[in-house]
Amino acid sequence: MTQAFDVVIVGAGMVGAALAAGLGRSGFRVGLVDQGAAPSFDAAQPPNIRVSALSAGSERYLADLGAWPDILAMHAxxxxxxxxxxETDHPLSSLLPRKIAxxxxxxxxxxxxxxxxxxxxxxxxxxxxxxxxxxxxxxxFAGLAVTSLDNGRDGASVTxxxxxxxxxxxxxxxxxxxxxxxDLAGIGVxxxxxxxxxxxxxxxxxxPVQDITWQGFYPSGPRAFLPLHAAGNGESWASLVWYDSPKELSRLKSLDNRALISEIQRAFPPELPPLTHIDARASFPIARQHAKTYVNNRVVLIGDAAHTINPLAGQGVNLGFQDARCLQSVLREARRAGSDLANPDRLKQYEQQRRPANRRMMLAMDVFYHLFSNRTPPLHLLRNLGLGAAKAMPFARNRVAKYAMGIDDELPPVIRRLAGLLPGLRQL
Known part of the structure; x- marks a missing residue:
């Protein structure tokens, strides 16, 4: 059986579903395919281990799609x-106030x-x-996988x-x-x-539920606290993230809950409130990945299919939503002009807008990763100078905040300057 659409979207995760909703609201005929079943939510269940920090910019996009009220009605x-x-020890640690930077x-x-x-x-x-x-x-089309792709001159299809x-x-x-x-489109990474x-x-x-999310940086990697909703009986849920070597994380995952709580309380900054229960744990490798092109004829990539970044600040899905919003706008303009939705000039606009923006966020995350995840004395000095400057200059601090919130698309000058001092990042 063959069914015809304007656009076929493969992948109904957060980004793919957002694009489908946006195009549907604009009257496009959309086929949305996903291997998984429909997601479910039960307020009585513990929170899922996979969470994201949605920026103010993403909230506006989700509100435009009509999804934000439902999100607030569940848990946000x-x-x-x-x-x-x-949190790195240095020769003056005993003499200087903790967290001076x-x-x-x-x-x-x-x-x-x-x-x-x-x-x-x-x-x-x-x-x-x-x-x-x-x-x-x-x-x-839920619970179905794509087995083949025809990326033709006059049209495209998936089986x-x-x-x-x-x-x-x-x-x-x-x-x-x-x-x-x-992979089927032959796009490398x-x-x-x-x-x-x-x-x-x-x-x-x-x-109670806290209103702050924080990251303490150690030579072995950051340790982060993300507040979630109330759990009842004077308790609240949180998502904790511990970056470390695969060997150390393997050891931690082998511990029972009581022992793991003790390890976390000992190793995390003292700002971590007293833990009472662990519901779930999981570890995963992290990598920076970028598709060599976002477009090949009638195939276009968005979200993690196009780029993945260090998850330090939970910005991955926000970049994906920006991709979806940009592509949605490009396709609306193509339809308004009466042109083919796969018009090369139109899709080129999408890549020209999104590739530089995604690379800027990759650079920002890698600045933090390379600057903090080491014991090198010069870099220790550099990161403290950078944090000290951000602390002393509200304007610089606010520029970084606006960038993280998705309000400002330009990489803050303080991050550009730090990147210039880290040779390994100049080629990004």
Whole structure:
């Protein structure tokens, strides 16, 4: 059986579902394919271990799609402050106040109510699936995988594992870092594996929901706290992230919950509230990956299929939403002009806008990674000077905050200057 659409989107994660909802609202006929079943949410269940820090810019996009009210009705935790500090021991550690180079980004200094929200990925995805399914011109093909791709001159098509063929003017690969669409289209990637891995822990702590997310940087990697919602009985949920060597994380994952809580309380900064329970834990490798092109004829990539970054600040999905919003705008303009949706000049506009923006965020995350994840004395001095400058100069600090919030698309000067002092980053 063959079904015809304007656009076929492969991958109904947060980014793919957002694009489908946006195009559906504009009247495009969209086929949305995903191997998984529809996401589910149960408020009585513990939070999912996969969470994201949605920026203010992403919130506006999700509100435009109609998904934000549903997200707020499920679980979304606003944070008004973001703190960063250096926990590395140095010769003067015993003489200087702890966290002398601490920087706190505060929404109030930006005349904003908050910096962003911490949201479970399943919550965001479910709200976006509902938005996409509510559009009459969007057809969802769940639980099905793509087995082949025809990237032709006059049209494109994908064949699903049940034999269904979906045709369209354009096929969008939104199927993640290991994108099958990208492989079928013959698009290569550049990839750099980081030495560290990340362990994520879903935990309860004693006390009210906090309004701050923070990261303490150690030579072995950062340790982060992301507040979630109330758990009842005076407790709250949080997502903890511990970056370290694969060997160390393997040891930590082998511990029982009581022992792991003790390790976390000992190794994390003292700002971590007392933990009472661990619900889940998982670790994963981290890598920077960038597709060599976002477009090949009638195939275009968005989100993690096009780029992955160091997850230090949880910015990956925000970049993906920016991709979706940009491509949505380009396709609307193509339709308004009566041109083919895969018109090379139109799709070139998408890549010319998004590739530099994504590279800027890659650079920003790598500045933090290379600057903090080491014991090299000159770099220790450099990072403390950088944090000290950001702390002393509110304007510089606010520029960084606006960039992280998705309000300002330009890389802050302080990050550009630090990148220029790190030789390994000049080639990014």
């Amino acid at each position: 935790t606003p944070y008004t402050r973001l703190a960063v500090w250096d 601490e920087v706190v980004f505060d929404a109030h200094s930006l005349s904003a109510s908050h910096l962003g929200h911490i949201v479970e990925n399943r919550v965001t995805q479910q709200a976006l699936w509902a938005c996409a399914e509510s559009q009459p011109s969007v057809s969802l 699903l594992d049940d034999g269904t063929e979906l045709t369209g003017q354009l096929v969008v690969g939104a199927d993640g870092a290991n994108s099958g669409v990208r 550049t990839r750099d594996q980081y030495q560290q891995q990340a362990m994520v822990v879903s935990a309860r702590y004693q006390g």
